């Protein structure tokens with residue numbers, strides 16, 4: 001009888017307890033995987049910012065990896081990414097965004113094998129040496145550098161978080177009036193703080209509008225490089241037709257000849273400044289009229305300057321471009 005009771009207890013343990021242990025374990029693993037896959041930021045919320053004081057920076061021209069202080073690195077990033085004559089609050093927003101962007105890369109895994117981040121704006125984040133920056137500036141060099149360092153130093157340790165986790169702080173030059181959701185640029189969801197938001201006065205900057213014109217032959221050649229079977233008859237009505245737009249007013253899908261391409265793909269093929277474009281078909285030429293500059297996701301640099309000039313603080317600027325975020329002080 002006693003033995004039977006022991007057996008029964010063992011059976012109960014096997015049936016109930018073990019599945020409970022396994023389930024909770026797998027749920028945890030799932031959570032970690034989904035956080036990584038969707039870039040929700042760090043899994044461990046009690047991280048110590050102090051351990052990120054030094055970062056490994058890859059110089060793409062020489063291939064050398066330099067160990068630099070994070071905040072010193074940010075001087076070179078801010079001075080490369082934003083014109084120094086922008087309002088100080090816009091520069092502070094850029095410094096906070098650059099710090100957050102860097103931390104996100106370190107925490108969520110770098111694109112580079114032996115470095116946290118590189119100096120190429122097309123890959124990670126722009127960077128310019130102080131010497132080169134000074135050479136490019138014509139006047140008041142020390143004063144300008146002081147303004148950059150002030151933007152970084154006065155936001156020391158400030159990072160942008162969403163529900164307590166470091167955000168993937170995308171930024172770009174000019175939104176064309178409305179920012180874009182990452183879904184339409186890279187595909188994939190999982191960034192609730194990257195919504196499409198409107199910003200006024202983006203058209204007052206030179207980055208707002210641009211044009212690219214080419215011969216029809218060149219136009220055909222460029223698409224043929226990607227699609228060998230591409231065909232177009234310019235005599236045909238609607239041979240080029242925008243089929244749909246994204247939430248951020250960019251081209252979502254466009255029919256060109258016998259192909260339907262995404263706006264982002266067309267932007268890449270023709271090196272356009274953004275996917276917000278219209279096309280004019282001339283006698284011998286094709287003209288793209290482009291609005292905005294960059295992928296359009298996250299903070300707009302020119303939009304930040306406008307908001308700063310309207311009297312907004314760097315925290316207000318950040319909260320305009322990233323929905324539902326906080327600017328918080330990390331352990332430093």
Ligand SMILES: [Zn+2]
Nearest residue numbers: 117118123124
């Ligand atoms: Zn890189």
